[in-house]
Amino acid sequence: MAVALNSTIFVSGASGFVGSHVVYQLLEAGYSVRGAARGSKVVNLQAAFDSFNTHENPNRFKAIDIPDISSSDLTEALKGASGVVHVAASLPGRADVDITLKSALNGTVHVLESAHRAGIHKIVITSSIITFPLPGPFTDDSWNPITLEQARINHWVTYDYAKTQADKAALEFTKSHPEMDIIFFCPDWIFGPLIPPPYSHHLIPEPSPSALSTTGYIYALINPRNKHWTPSPGFIDVRDVARAHLLALSSQYKYPQQRMLLKAPEPTSYKKAIEILEARFPEIRERLANKDKAPGDEWAKEDKALEWSMKTKNSTWPEVWRNWTECVEDTIESLLDMEKFWKGKGLEVRGAEEAPF
Template structure:
């Protein structure tokens, strides 16, 4: 992508998150002008990180799902919507943000004349075992979510968000809407991300927290949904940028999952080989779960055809593993240099495990 992208303003939600921050960095590296939303303490942190970028404007939006967006969307070329309700949040608010909140953003885009929208879904909103077409959905209902744990509420919220975007794209064919559902996302933090973590906050690691748990010898927290495949966060962000500029097409909803087998056992063996100084910190590879496959049989050729993400360009699992661990250790050193006690948590990184996938 060339530097003449500077005339294109991209509005990004969720820019302080693991995936969203990577999207911001790749947009800026590709020459786009960026308008990123943030709130509370993270507004000042994000603004300071990008203070030297003339083409990056950070705007304070307390609630992206309900606040007036007319000013921030003025002159915007495209929207990359990464913000999402957090796992474990109160269920009624989670569902409301997923549905009415998504509609709020979409209606604001129409009113502002924004024609290109990319949103981050999740691979687990597709049926377990496939198929992975735009009309295929994981069979969870509101009733299921009401009678199970917060993991099901979160899964339902992601599914409903995707459906809102799909239905809106059908009623507004003039919009170029893409819905990308990444698998479990790992990868090194984009440069500067550590500045969003002025003190230890392991939840902010997002799914990388499961990798961080590998650095605890007695770790037993291996999320079952890795059997649905993984993807490097840099590939997730790259897919968003490609989808943003891809030609219009009906029902652009894809699961994006690396074709590389991505098991925790292999990850632990790779770390031990490539970073032998960490052997004393590693969990026991024999405790890692074993499944028949560690990826999904998605139609990557279709993804390449529609958005231009080449099927043979996914970052290899071993590279993701080593560079993620290096990145986590860099954050460790950053915190320790500030005088904080740092220890890999013994509890699960998230308060639930989606067990029905």
């Protein structure tokens, strides 16, 4: 069942890196959006997209304060909406084990139950590649075998377990509600630029490493002292992730496979990324990380999901993926723009000094 372009979509985690791209593309496509955020982020979120509101349609975008996605009343937020995009999640290291588990598991179930009560059948959930076992298979009944005991070891494992359990609970929900069309997108490492200026300037008015999310690993490439790399290879551009969510909303086809891996069919190389930046931005060469210490092409051998992505790219994604070069260049161009904006306000910009997570 397709959601019409003039419909209203509820987006959780709308102020985040992925969520803001989903909101931006929805608005550009013609949808109306209610975006959920918490606390001071609500003000910034409304400021970011307020220009989409007009005299004729003053509620084209509305930021809504949802203090706790696992328990807050969503009745008003979902009233009249035709679709839900559930992006909100605690990232590794952002919260303790119990809070992370509660947010992921209870949050997902609460959103689904609330959507069902509101009569909304089209749901798109942002999941993660880590819910699958590696090196695969990548099917609905293939799961990361992580246990709760292992989840308490460190924040990475906690995140893996929380996302896996949340997706399992959501799939169980669909069994008792077959009328609901629910799809999960399971992206690899998500990189890419922030939403375009001036929207990004309103959304992130001051330096905030946490606001960069996983793309902070690309920002770290312009720190000569950088020693932080993602623990595993693989990537997908955030704009392609958001585009996949929109395609799912507009599709009349109910996919027989609900859990879809999103992964660019191209190996990642941080060494190549630094070489790309050397050529594209010669003015920041002195800021670049040491490419001789960066993971290179050898990572392709470790990327167990890459072969699957390359084999299935034509059947699962008929359009062109953004490649590594475009992703890296556009990310740094976006972040250099943010640095210029922050400095213009008299704010101190220290760059990426620590690991994003």
